Amino acid sequence: MFLLGGVLCWLIGLMDEAWPGAPLAVQMALGAWGITCAEFLTGLVVNRALGLGVWDYSKQPHNLMGQICLPFAACWVGLAGAAVILDDILRLALFGEAFLLPPVF
16 A cells, blocks of 8 residues: 555656646546545455455445545545645755646636
């Protein structure tokens, strides 16, 4: 899961590079959608196919096969926003790129 989180943060950061000037709200929504899809697919492999039982959302409201649920999908919106901003901060610190927060809407 740590590896998946790193890859997703990298991909969310690339979204900002591929679509410069995209509103932060759009980046957050697309990032959350990507995180939720990746969590579902990873859950099918890790929890179902391998039987490791790393997480189980079956008791949460609005869950899909116990792998994803609406409350956590909503949490990923904030996480995706943090990833966008952190990516910009890291690019400034490591590469000297301009740090410009995207427009909110």
